[in-house]
Every structure is written in structure tokens, then in C-alpha cells.
Amino acid sequence: MPLSFAEGEISSAEASTYTYQNILYENCTKIYNTDKENLYYLAIGAVNSNKYKLEEIQSENGYIIFSTGKNKYLLTISGIDSSNSVLKITPCNNLYYFQPSIINNIFKYVESNIIVAVE
Numbered sequence: 001m002p003l004s005f006a007e008g009e010i011s012s013a014e015a016s017t018y019t020y021q022n023i024l025y026e027n028c029t030k031i032y033n034t035d036k037e038n039l040y041y042l043a044i045g046a047v048n049s050n051k052y053k054l055e056e057i058q059s060e061n062g063y064i065i066f067s068t069g070k071n072k073y074l075l076t077i078s079g080i081d082s083s084n085s086v087l088k089i090t091p092c093n094n095l096y097y098f099q100p101s102i103i104n105n106i107f108k109y110v111e112s113n114i115i116v117a118v119e
Helices: 036-049 102-112
Strands: 003-005 006-011 029-032 052-057 063-068 072-079 085-093
Touching: 003 102, 029 102, 036 052, 036 063, 036 072, 036 102, 085 102
Parallel strands: none
Antiparallel strands: 003 006, 029 085, 052 063, 063 072, 072 085
């Protein structure tokens, strides 16, 4: 059943990405085939592209804190090896009840703009 919003109609499947849901911790982490530095800059670009507010950036430790409305999120980047890295997005208040579009939008941005590391 389509839902009506100010901007038009969207399906109930699309609406579920905008409503608050319980998010599994496993869904907050993705591994990418790129180095840590490239993934870090892609993550900053994803936060800016989605118009989330950057609260804190720490390049030395590879983390970013950003906010959407009243909620803050910790985005961490860890290197596995020279060509693989992990991107993890978790809520700072440790309550995994939020809009899945917040993490999905960041993952989609990274996936569409990633440059695969070549050895």
C-alpha cells in the first residue's frame, strides 16, 4: 500500500528505510576492497554528501562522529591489510533503534565511489 508524503507517494518498502527500526549490529559493518586511507576519505565524503553534521574527525585513529537530528553516530575505519578495510557505523548512545537509511546511504555512497586498490 503506497504512503503519501509531501513530496509524493512512496511504497511501504521504501517507507521502511525512513522509519525507526531495530538494527542488527552485523548490518552496521562492511568490508571493502580498498586501503584504509581511501575508505576514510570516502566516509567523510559520504557524511558530507548526505548532509549529516560532522561533529568530530580523527584521522590518526580513523574515526568520525556525525549527527542526524538528535542522534550521534560513530563511524570507524580499520585496516585489515594493505588492500582491505572495514567500515563500521554505530550509534554513540548504543541504542540500535534508528533509521536504516542513515547507514545504508553511507554504504551506498562508498560503494558507488570506491576505487579498488591495485597491487
